[in-house]
Structures are given as structure tokens and as C-alpha cells.
Amino acid sequence: MIETGQTENIRPLRFHETSGLEDWRVVGEGACAFFRTETFAAGAAFVGALADVPADGSGDGAGDGASDGPDVDLRPGGVLVRLVSVTEDYYGLTTRHLELARRISELARAHGLAADPSGVRTVQVTLDALELPAVLPFWRALLGYENRAGSDEDLIDPLRRGAPFYFQRMDEPRGGRNRVHVDVWVPYDEAGARIAAALAVGGRIVNDADAPSNWVLADPEGNEACVGVAGPPGA
Template identity: 45%
Template sequence: MLLAMATITVQDVDDAGLADWRLLANGLHARFRTGDMPTGARFVAAVADAAEELDHHPDVDLRPSHVDLALVSHDVGRVTRRDLRLARRVSDIAAGLGLTAQPEVLAQLEVALDTADLAAVGPVWAALLTGDAGALDGDDVVDRRGRVPLLWFQGTDAHETPRQRFHLDVWVPHDVAQERVDAAVAAGATVVDASHAPSFVVLADPEGNRVCVCTALDR
């Protein structure tokens, strides 16, 4: 049981042979190209049967051309080996239906708020975003129903003069992060700090608004 609850890394995903899946900010993610809604519905039904068998359930988003899936063990708030087992089963189902994964298009948006007093501001934002002040999970506000992006509180020193408060974290697969940074730079962004790559790279738009391109590596 302890092994099943162990924290999962990018290397664990690679070692498990899960080429269809990528670790992002909150969970293990995959997209499978279906081409049409009936094929997607058959795929989702088969995934639901497998999830019931394994007693572990993914978040599923069925669209006309594709199906997105996210896996996380909600009882412990992170990806575990239970998620790896279900991910492998889902990939087998997809292969049996002739579906192709598209890991290169995966992304997840996280909003980051600098604060020196998480205990004071965290419950406020949890209540605003989810209607439940108790939705604060550590230093994150997590909407389990997926209605709003993740909100992460970044610890900072107290300061009189306001500095940047909010910024966006764009989580992408580790193997496309540099491509995303290069695309932003080609579009006019400036790299502010790459010293923490591949974990994250800080960029700014031409007006100085900052954003981090983040991956699950080196965390």
C-alpha cells in the first residue's frame, strides 16, 4: 500500500512506458484523437468499465474530435501508482481502438499569487473560486469539479511597496517546454530568468507582464 501511495515523478512515468501521458501541475494527463463523437463515446465507455474494475476513476472530457483524461489520487492529493496502472489500461484500450495520443498539445493553466500571509488570503480565494473556504489544499486552491484554474500561493516576504502579485504558470509536457519558450520569444517575449530550467522559465511580454513556463522535471 505504501508503494502505491509513493509520489510519482516524470522518470516513473517514463519507466512505466506511458508514452501517451505527461505529468503537469495537478495530475497525469493524456489526449487521444478520436475523430468523431461515437468513437469517443465508445472509448469513454471502455475506460469507465476499466476504472470500475480497478476502483480508481479518471476525470474525462469528451469532445467531438478527442478525449482528454486526467488522473490523480484525490485522497492523497497527488499522482500515485494507482494512476499509473489505470493510465496503462487506458492506453491499451486506446491502442485497441486504433486511437492516437497527442501529448504534444497538452497544457494546464495555473494562476499564481504572491503572498506573505497564506493563512489570511488563502481561504478568501478558496471561497471566491469554489464557494468553499475549505478548498485550500496546502498552498493550492483546487476545484475538484474543474470549473476554474488552479490557484497556487507563492510565498514571499512582506513588503510595503506592491510588487507583482498575480502571474500565470503555463504547465506543458517537459519535452515541449523549450519549443513553447522559443515560440513565445519569436512572438516578442523576453526570457527573464532561465536559471531554474527545466522546472520553470520566467518570461515577460513587451509590457513586462510575467509568465512562467513550467514542467514537472526537477521538482
């Protein structure tokens, strides 16, 4: 049993090193598991049962860790469950999520559902800017987003649906490269296949100096995108 009496903030590596969480992968926006379903009804039944799993991963009844409860995306082919704590001063994983993830996996197995890590991914939009205080408020107002806890460079959807926006500081104006690009976060064991697929259709690697945590790719016309990995075992 994983101790849940005290809640501590944890890094992705701590999550991945915890036994019993093999269904889960930490990506840019928390720990995610994708459970394949044969029918929409099967997925809906699983989601209904999730309501009885306490948000703090403890015993029976409703948990008091509302901010640590799961985000759930139900589709005809499967259910994506995401765990991330969103508070005024923290955005990330906590020790509560360790037991909660284990209980959700047990529930999925009870419903005959298997996890498919290839169905896990999150996308982030990155903008390069010289003056973040001038640029960020425009996007915050336009998108209806909020500042992410602990960061003056990130905006997140308060409804936890849209892709987050990250604002990357530039020291001087830059020409010849796009200043808006997409960051694709994938499971640590899916990055190689995702990069190979992009290269096979005309992409190229621009920079792999930060591999195996980040690769910069470009399409045939030079538009850049990044593939990111959070906390692979042994990192």
C-alpha cells in the same frame, strides 16, 4: 504486469521511467494523455469504454480506488484523460496509476486512437501575498474552492475543472511587477517549442535559473508567466 496489490505515492520521475506509458506526460495536475479523434462520436465511444476500466488498474469489474479514477474531458477533436489521486491527505500520483495508464493506452489503441502529447497542458494561477492567512480565505470563498491536501498554500476546484490557485509568500511589498501570474505546465518535450512560440511574438525570458524545470517569461509590457515541467527523464 505492474504490481497493484499495494498502493504507494510516487513522484513524476517514477511515472515517466515506467515502460508502456509513453502516451502520458506528468504536468502540474497529474499524469495526462490526449488522444486525437476524428469525430465526437469516436471520442464518446472511447469514453464509454473507459467506464469498464477498473479505477485501480486491476482485473475485470469496477475497481475500489475511486479517488484514483480518471478525469475525462471529451471534445470534438479529442479526449483528454487525467490521472491524479485526490484524498484528504494526499494530492498526486500513486502506483495504481501506472497500471491504469497502461490499460487506458491499450484501450485507445483498440479504438484506433493515437496519443498527441502536444495536446497536454494545465494552467495554474499564482498570487503573491504578504499574509497568506488573510488573503487565501477570500479566494477560497469567492471561487468555491478547497484547500489542497498537505498544503496551506494551494486551492483546488472540488469539481476538478477549474485552474488551481497557488499563493506565493512575499517577504516585503513589491512594486514594478505583477503580483498575479499564470503558471503553464507542459510536457517535458513540449517546453522548448512553447517557449520559442512565446518569444517569437514579443515575449522575453526573465529568469531561467531553474531550467529545465521552470522558466519565467514576460510579455511585451512586462506581465510575467511561468512555464513549468514536471519530472523529465533524467531529472
